[in-house]
Amino acid sequence: MSPDPDERERIRAAMDRILDGTPLNSNGALTIVALAQEADVPRNALTQRHRDLKNEFYERVKARGATPDVEVRLRETITKLKKTIANKNKELAQIRQDVPALVRAVHQLTRENQELRAQLELPEPNVVPLHRRG
Numbered sequence: 001m002s003p004d005p006d007e008r009e010r011i012r013a014a015m016d017r018i019l020d021g022t023p024l025n026s027n028g029a030l031t032i033v034a035l036a037q038e039a040d041v042p043r044n045a046l047t048q049r050h051r052d053l054k055n056e057f058y059e060r061v062k063a064r065g066a067t068p069d070v071e072v073r074l075r076e077t078i079t080k081l082k083k084t085i086a087n088k089n090k091e092l093a094q095i096r097q098d099v100p101a102l103v104r105a106v107h108q109l110t111r112e113n114q115e116l117r118a119q120l121e122l123p124e125p126n127v128v129p130l131h132r133r134g
Contacts, residue, residue, distance in 0.1 A: 007041055011053050014039035019060055029069040030061045 004010075017023050018030065018038055026037040035057055036043040046054040 004041075007039075007045060008050060008053065010039040011035065011041060011046065011050060015053070015057050015060065019064065030067075031070050032057070034069075 014023075014025075014035055018026070018028055018035060021028065023034070023038050025040060026034040028034060028038075032046050032054055033043055035054075036046055039045075046057075
């Protein structure tokens with residue numbers, strides 16, 4: 001399938017609109033997906049046919065000092081994941097501290113259970129308790 005003759009011009013116009021903050025057909029994100037949507041071309045038009053325009057877009061985004069939305073989202077995700085890892089490590093450390101105490105408690109309960117079972121196996125005493133008269 002050959003590209004439309006005006007595809008490059010549409011991409012450049014879309015690039016200008018996004019960078020000017022006046023997108024018409026996309027959310028205006030500084031991404032190739034938004035650029036393709038804004039230019040009304042398939043994404044692979046930028047990743048395969050017009051790589052030079054894709055690179056130009058990224059260079060223009062970088063030149064204006066803006067961080068691409070993809071990078072911003074990835075950095076936010078990394079921050080959240082680092083917090084999650086820190087919380088999980090803290091939780092794991094607490095569990096590792098709790099395990100020996102729990103093992104001791106289980107061992108003590110097992111011993112007590114064995115003693116009680118041993119008492120149940122003893123014969124019943126011959127002595128019958130006398131009830132008090134009221």
